Structures are given as C-alpha cells and as structure tokens.
Amino acid sequence: PPPAVRGGSCAAVRHPPLMQNTGAARGGKRAAPAGAGAGALQPAKLSRAELYKPPTSEELSQLKETEDLFHSSLLRLQVSRGGPGSRRWPRSAPLRLTDQAWLPKGVKVPFLQVPFSVKGRFRFVPPTELKVVGSYLLGTCIKPEINVDVAVTMPREIFQDKDNLNQRYHRKRALYLAHIAQHFSKEKLFGSVKFAYMNSNHLKPILLLRPQGKDEKMVTVRLHACPAPGLFKPIRFYPSKNNVRTAWFMEQSTPKEGATEPPTPHYNNSILCDTVLLSHLQFLSSAATDFPGMKDGLALLKVWLNQRQLSKGLGSFSGFLASMLVAYLLMKRKIVKMMSGYQVLRSTLQFLATTDLSVTGISLVKDADASLPVLDDFHQAFEVVFVDPSGLVNLCADMTASKYHQVQFEAKRSMEILDDRMVDGFQVLLMTAKPMLRAFDHVFHLKHVSKLQGACKKMQLLNELMDRGGNYVAAALPFIVSLLARGLAGRALLVAHSLPEIPEWPIDAEPPKHKDVGPLMFGLLFVPEFAASLLEKGPQADHPEALDFRTFWGEKSELRRFQDGSICEAVVWEADTVYQKRLIPEQIVKHLLKLHADIPESSICYMGALLELSVCPQVSGTGEEAMVSVVCSYDDLSRKLWNLKGLPLTVTAVQGVHPALRYTDVFPPIPMKPIYSSYNRIRTKHLLLPLEEKPCPAYIAPLKIVCHMEGSGQWPQDKGAIKRIKAAFHLQLAELLQQQHQLVCRPAVTHTDVYKDGYVFRLQVAYHRETLILKEVVTPEGMLKYQDTEESRQLELETLHLPYLTSSLHGLQQQHPVFGSTCRLAKRWVSAQLLSNNISEECVDLLVAFLFLHPAPFTPPSSPQVGFLRFLDLLATFDWKNNPLIVNLNAGLTGEQAIKNRFVAARSRLPVMFIATPKDQWSSMWTQEQPSAQILQRLLMLASESLRAVEEQLMDPLNSQDVKMVFRPPLEFYDVLIHLNPTQIPRHLESVDRPLKSFSRGVVKNSTSVKILFPVVDYDPVQCYLQELRDAFSDLALFFYDKHGGEVIAVLWKPLSFQPQPFKVSSMKGRMVTTLNSELVCVPNVEAILEDFEVLGEGLVKSVEARTEKWTI
C-alpha cells in the first residue's frame, strides 16, 4: 500500500475537536460567511491609548477570531485531501526529466527550464507527509493575506544521486507540484488552483489553493514541496560550494580544463531553505510558547512592514523574517517573555535601527559547531546575513544591502517618532502607508528590465547569473544599486529599489519570465543641503585613488584647480536654474547607468520633476530665480524707506505681505516695462490707461508691503482723522521716493504704488494703534470697551497677522528650499480646480507648511513633486471633522493637547477646516469664512481623485505621462459655462495648457527704466467681471474660475434659491413674480439673468453656454 498520508497531523494535535467533529466543521461553514462579512464591514479599531496600554487589543482578538473561522475550510481541505483522495493519486513510471509529455495540456511546468536539457529521472510518488507550517500555526497571520503554508514532503524514492546539481532538485520539485496541481485542478473543491513563486524567487514555485465560494479571497493554502529529511548532506551546500556547473549552464559540451567552479551560495540556500521548513516551525513555536506579547508584537511588526512596502517580493523583509528576528532577540535576552506587544515592537525596531546586518551578521546557532560555516563565509557570499538555527541557511539571502538599509532607516525614523511626545505614534507608524512615490524625493523607473541582461554582460556577472538560475534582475540589482549609491553618496540619504514581484499565474499558463517583474522602481531620498551641488570633488591628481575616481565617472571627470591651490579630479554638472540643479541626480543616474551598465537613457524614466515645469512654467525654469530677484528688490526698497529723509515720523518696520515675498506666489512677477503704443497715454498725470480696442494689457500684480510708522502723540485718536493722515503719508512717501530715489510713484488714498526695477510695490502705511481705535466702543455707563468689528479684524489681519505669517514662512523657505515650489504647485492645483476663490492662499500655504514641519512618518520633502503628492494625500485623508490641524510654526507651541480639547468642546462653532498656529490658537483666522462645508467636501474628493490619477501616471513608465491631467478641471458638473474672450484675459499665458496663440500685451521684459509713465497695475477685467457677478447673483449661484488664465467661468445654481418662494420685498433680486397653482410666487428670472451675464461682461464674454440638459426652468 502507498505510504499513508498523515494529513494535517499537526493541526489535528492542536485542534482535535474540530478535526473529529464534522458537526463543528459544518458549524464553521455556516459561521464563515457571517464572519467574513463582519470582517469586511467593521475593521477592528485601535487607538493610541491601546497601543500603550494592552497588548491584547481588539484588533488582534478579531484577527484570531477570523482565523478560527478558517479552520473549517482548511480542515475540510485536509480531511478530504489527506484522507481518501490521495489514494487516487497514482504513482507514475520513472521518466527522464526532460520528457514531460505525461503532463496534460492543462498544466504547464512552473519552472523556467533554461537550459532545458538536464540529466535525471522523475517519477511521481505520493507525498510521505503533509504538515502545516508557518505563521498560521503560530497565530501571527495578519490580513489581508491569510496564508496557510503546508509542507509536502517528497519521498526519498523520487530522488537520485547528484540531484543537488544543476537545478535537478528544483526541476523535480516543480514537476512534483505540477503533478499535484494536475490532480487538484480536477477537483471542484477549490475555487482556484494557481502557481506562484515563493517570495518571487523563480527557483521556488509553490502551489496556491483557494477554497470555493465566499472564502476564496480570504484564505490561501500554499503548498511547498520539500525533500525528505536527510536526503542531502548539508556540507554540499555551504556558501562556498558550487552546485551549478558552468559547462552545463553555458550549454558547452565539455568543461573547461583547470577552471575552478565559482561558489553558488544563493542556489545552495534555496535548497537548504526547503530542508529546514519543519525545524523552523518548531523553533518559532518554542519561542512563542508562554509569550503572548510575541503574537501581538509580530502583528504590529508585520503591519509596520506592510505599510512600508517591505514585506513582499524578492528579497523582502518578510513576516517570517520578522518572527525569526524576534526569536533571535529572545535568545539574546533583549526581549523577555514578559514583554507586551508594544515592547516587542519597540525592542525590535531599536535593534534594527542600531544593527547593520550587512556588516555584522547575526546567527541563531546556539552551540557553535566547528564544522559549520562561520559568519564571515556568509558575509562573503551574501550582502545581508542572518543565519538560521541550523547554521546553514541565510534567511536574508536575497535581500540587497540597500533594502536592509532602508529597513534600518525606517526603524530609526520610527524610533524617533515613538520618542516624540508631540506625535501620535500609532497613527503615523502603523496607520499611514508609505508608498515609494510619496516616501522618496525622486523616483525613477527602469522601463525594460530586459536591459539588465546587457548590464550583466557589461558588469561581467556570469557567476551571479548562474547562482541565481539565470535571473538577471536579481543578479544585476545589487550591483546597480551599489553603483548608484556610490555615485550619489553625499547627495542621497537613501537609494532604494522596489522589490521585484511576480504575480501568481494559472496552472495552464507558461511560468512568467524574468522580465515579467515589470518596471523596476528606484527611490532617492536626498540630503537637502548637498543634493543640488554642481561639483563632485575627487582625490588629488597624484593620489592613487584618482584613477579609481576617473574610471568611476568616465570622461565626465576632469582635472581642476581649486581655490586652495590643489589640483583634483572633479566632475562638474551643468545646471543653470534651481530647477535644473534639482535634476542633477538625474544626470548622475543616467550617466552612471549608461557608463557602467549599458542601460540607455531611453529606458530610464525619471520622475523627479515632471510636475513643476509643466505646471508653473516661466521664461526660464520654474521662476524660483524670479522670486529671489523680487525679494532683492523688496529688500532694497525697504532699506530706502528706512532711510527716507523728510518724513515727519520715522518708519519703524517694513513688512512684506504679498505671497511672492514668502516665495509662494504661483507666478512670481517678472520685471515689465510698458510699450506706450498699446496704451492711452495721460501725460499730465504720468500714467497709462488700457485701451479698449487693444488686447488687455499684461497683468502686473502689486506687491503689497506694510510700512509701519512710529507711534507718536501727533497721531490723531479718531478713525476718520487717522485715515486722512495715512492718505497724507501716502502722498508724502510718493513725493519723497520720487525726489530722493527717482522712483515713479502713484499715490492713492489707501496706498502708494511704487514702480521699481520693473516691479510695482504697493506701500500701505500702518499705525499700530489704529486697530485699537477701530475696536473702541463706549458703553452706556461711559466705560471704554474693545470689541472686534469687521473693519478692525480686517486691518489686524492685514497689518499684524499677514506680515507675521509671511515672515515665518519666509523663514521656513530658508530651512526647506523646496517649500515655496511645493506651495506653488499646491496653489496651482487648487486654482486649476476652480477653487482658488474658495480657499485663501494663506490656508494652502499653512497646509503645505504642515507637511514640512510635521512630516512623520516621512522626512521633509526635498522635491516639489513629492511635496505635492503629500499635500493631496493630506487633504484627502485628514479627518477635518474631528481634528484640528496644528501647524507648529517656529516651534512656538507646547500644549497641543489643550488645543485639541478645546477644539472638541467647541467643534460645532468652529470653521469646518480648523488650522491652529502658535499665534492663532483659537480662531483659525485663515479658514474662518471659507471654505464652506460643501466646498471642502468637493476639495477632498478632487484631492483623492487627483492623487489616484497622478500616482497611476507616475507608476506607469511605459505610457506617456500626462501629469497635467489633474490640473484640468472637470466641467460637466456645472450648470452654466461662461466662455471668455482670450484677448481680454490678461493672464492667459498662465493657463495649464499654454495657448498656442498669444497676444501682444503691451509690455516688454525690462527692469532698467527710470522716467516712464506709470503702467497699468492690478487691472484684470476677469476679476472685475467676477466681482460684479458675485455682487449681483451671489444668492442665486456660485461662480468658479481659474484665476491663472482660465477661459471659462463655471456657474453652479444654488438649488435652494430656485425653490419658488413667496413674495418678499427684501428677496426680489433678479427674480420675478409668477403664479404657480394660483399662488403668487417668486422665481429667479433665469433667461434674463443669462442675458445679464452677457451684458455685464460686454467685450469679455464670448458666449454663455447654458447646460439646460442638467436643469429646467
């Protein structure tokens, strides 16, 4: 009789009642769908308090419960397979390994058989043993993938001598699985029978079985074939041994004489792994006994790894590895069995953060055996070393050093976060996903991994190829990454790569090729100070290292004399603008890959700065230089104001409030000089007026500056008089600036415009007591009281809070050079979605500042693109309803909890979007009026959609990237569209899709003019039009417009005001009286209003498109 299959013997020990009682199994069947439903609908919740308090949290118990439910299906499977079913599996006659005709059409061998010919014979004999191994039994499975690993022991009879050589073992293993698959595919029991590569290692196929019905997505049984114990001698697989013959691999008939065969450590390791499946289980279960914290700690660790995308793919830091690491720490007494889950997590992270396994490997071997290989042997063969209890297997064999460094970096960062009292550690560590696109400053894709074949050739990696069974991706990856890491040393904190991942495939399909891993992604995390440096200084010319440097950089390396007199090898990269400087890493990456790995530039898709240039283009680059020159001009002006002679009172402070003066203006002003012929010249007043028949002149934004005057007894204490005195100051400032500095000025009542260096600054005089005087109220008892009024609030905002915010953010820009550009992208997006009028610029600035000041779990962005992605993510995921957004500008806040408490207590009275800063803890002044709840809702929706769309684009290097897509607003949602005449849109060139045709706007770029007529400032017909529309129809409709060159004003009717209403004198605006069901009611006079749109915008409006299919009158 065939050897009895003792199916699920282990499970039987652990769950005897379920095993024996079919009734219970049936009960389980009934319960399973209900459990599945509950699991999907009510995800377990964990709060910060729980993280610190109990190890047995709700989440874990729920997991346990769900898990228990799967016992039924699993056992069902085991009983039926391990029992009578297996008797139907016949033994097959021994055939040559290459003779695979016995396989039916529906099953393909799950193995890349290259080279195909190999010696040896295969026959199928039913397995000697089936055993459940892995995390399922330890109770450390976590969702979403519940895997039950089953080790299928292949009997000794099917193996021959020398099966360790030339992939013979692997091929037999694959054929064995194919044979089992063939049988299972006929069973109706399974929802699906598929193949997959274990951890995407193509030498190790496994068979995936999923139950039928609702459970299909919930649980997967993975069959691992493993050899009978004692089949191979361990000594054959020491890391220094060879088991793949070059001659066979190269398909040469005779081996070369005298050539030594190279060691094949990865190959050896892949066989050894199979031999220790059971002993690992025993090892882990002994560690887990009487240690409840381990289960919780592992669950947390696995979630932590999952969120960082570290736990899947070839060379991943898998959950199994995490379990072994915890067991190691237990062995080393860094963890004791008394510890809670949180403590286990902490200790493990602490260990990871401080230990570099790529330099000092660790081993689980208890008593050193002299015959076993030592750690140094492992270090020579592998990049990362973590030896298992048997002393033979390196658990981290496939991991690259770069991947481990990433794990280490994450652990370090996480420890910092856990120690930071100001951060909700649980939320940011375990609940926030860190996809590569959002975690790294620049990412690039290797479009076609098949190019790595060439790389292997160029880098002479034949031995590695052999060792990896021909997998050129795995063979080349460590070398490519270390190449990049060396090239970017100093600039990049971290050079990381995505893990090659191969999806499962149906059994009737050919196994995936190496190139099927899809594009490889690399991520760079920069050191902001050095990332953009132009120079790569090498050793002195006469040093021996100079040669090395020269070979590394190729012809880019030149001899240069430096200021200190030394002559060194150096590489100088070409970049003129800030934008180009940020892309120096791209130059480096492309150069090095071309030089050393033969990878052409065309197959690298660099996603560092796709967004910036396409969205905020300026005459040169992205306008960051323009911003600097604005600030320079402003500084000069403020110095001139300070030193102005002849003012009755001195200037005490000059403060900028315009966004350009904090580097966050989307389109910074460019020096302009008017061409007189395009204007109506008023010589008597020294100024120009727009001409009706010419295209609208270019928009010149006035740069607002607040000029604080000294307090003095001479100031009147009456608001009317203060206004007059201020007007007098404006007149006098204009006069003095003209006299002393020859600046052309145009005074007005509330300000003075100064034309300087091609910019127009708008000076506004402020007197610090004016706000107080505006607030003064005298009570009937004659007491003086201070009460906020609309006017005082406005003045306070303009002269006190806005300057403070501007200077704080200016400071932030000095710390984080990409803050401004990120803000500009964010604002451009808000405006492109037609919402710029509904959210204040300051609010967006603060949201972006939050990303830089509170980046956890990330690091502060070092490229505008990643900042923008995180901005969208922040908008989409932040819980505005229940949380205040606390922006700790200048680290001026200590008691965040107080704000939170007060926020909760007063939630209903506070703005929907609440932003607290140190100087504005309770009022959220920048979001007080807007956005409204509806607008916020729409904004959040747009943000999550945009994020999805743009990430999809950035993740897909094979298609052409049209990242502008998220900057084109959807218009189908609006009721009326007012199309504008481009000639009258002064900022038409700023639109997202730059128009092909542009108009002469009556200016030339120039900054060196002295005596000129004052240009047209702050004249934007579209804004005038919008103002009139809002004044007239604000209670009937909302108007949306992209202020940066939009050609369409989108109108949305307010549904409530379209309800027929009874006649009221106060609400007759734009309505008419009509009879409805013999009652007099008021309804909006829509036809007339639509015509009003045209009348009010005479000359500007091209057409009014009423989308009457959406509404009827």
Next chain:
Amino acid sequence: MAAAGERVAGAAPAGYTALAVKFGARQRSPHYLLVKEHQVREGADTAHPPRRTLFVLNVPPYCSPDALSGLFARCGRVQSVDICDKPGTGEKKEKLTSKFFNRKTVTGFQVAYVVFRKRAGVQAAKALSQEGPLLISTESHPVKTGISKWIASYAASVVDREELKAEVDAYMQDYDKKIAEEEAKAAKEEGVPDEEGWVKVTRKGRKPGLPRTEAANLRVLEREKQKKARKELLNFYAWQHRETKREHIAQLRKKFEEDKQRIALMRAQRKFRPY
C-alpha cells in the same frame, strides 16, 4: 424650479405693478421692476415725499441713477433718484462730502426711490406696464458695461494728488480746530465743579485718575480677588478640608469620564485599515 408652461410673465403682488425692462434692444428676456407708490408709516420722510415718490424694486445692476431717471423721464420731470442696497427708512444718509473717503458703491440688484416733481409722474410710471419693455441703454444715452466700464473705473481710481492733498489738509484743519476747542473747554472746566458739585477728572488733568476702560476695570477686579484670596484661610476647618477632597475626587471623575468619551470617539472615527 417650477414648470415652464404655466408661467405668467409680469405678474405682480398686490399693490405693485410690474414693469418689463431690458438692457438694450438686442436682449430678448426682460427683467421686471416692481414699482409702487412710496408709503411711509410714521413721520414725514423728507427725502422721499410720499405722494411723489415711486418705490422701485429689483433694479438690475447696470441700471445707474441716471439711467433710471432717463427711464422715467417720459412720465414727468424726475426730481431725484436714490438707489440703495435695501429698502431703508428713507432717512437720507448724511451727505457724502468727500470724494475720496468713505465711498460706498451699491452693487448688484438694488432698490430705488424715484422722486417726481409732480404726483402725476407716479401714476404715469405705473401705467408704463401696458407698454413694451423699457430699454435702459439707448442710443442717445448708452450705458457702459463690461470692458469700457472697467477701463473707465480704472481711470477714475487714479486720484489727483493736489485735490487729495487739499481735502486732507482741510479736514485736518477742521479736526485740529475741533480738538483744540475741546481741549480748551476741558481746560476751562478742569477742577471746576458742575451744578451738582461733581468734578470731572480727565486724562490730561493734574490728577489723571483711573482710565475708564474695560481692561483697567478687569485689572482692578483681579487685584481685589487676589487680595481676598490672600486673606482667606484654606483647609483651616475640618469641613473645608473634606470639601476640598471631595471636590478633587469629583474633578478626577469628570476628567475620567471625558477621557473615556474622547477615546470612544477616537475609536469610532478611526477605521483600522493598515493594509
């Protein structure tokens, strides 16, 4: 949004008459002005004499006072047109003297009071409803809208320096004079009791006294409170001690309850979705 079929254009509520107006001949759909004779409930409205004033509702945004008086000129001589944001008491706001300061422009749909020279004008205006839609912008009196209007208002926003200077100087002279007079008056009254014997203390006097502001008041109250607190004996009597303890425990309990609620709330909000 009502069904389109049964609409009767130009209906008017009781007392009102609907007048169709269009911007120009090109427009097809008119707005409807609702007009009625202005009535005052109490007191005489001097600016808008009752019988001669026509109250107009729903005046379109492009219809300036001039345009409105042109519109009603055919009904009789128009004495004045007053446009405001919402129906006011008719009390004429203080005449705006300044060209530069406190200028408020009325925008959007407005209400208007049209004062005719004669009473007949009001009746004639009501009778206009029988005629076709009135035109606001005619060839003889075009109304500027759109680009030409904005250019005009841009031009108007440019102030004349001399004029502004003169106005400011004049105002400040008046102001200084007023202040000087007040000061002189205060100086004269300084230390002189009024008929009931009260002496007025001012900031500028020899003994300035406490300023009567809220802040100063609060300061005084605060100081009083501190003084009181210093005198009070804490935990002197046994019952005081007991009371304090009980209060403390109650506070703790309250805080505990609050925290529990907070945690429950946090749990409810946060969906645990780490994958």
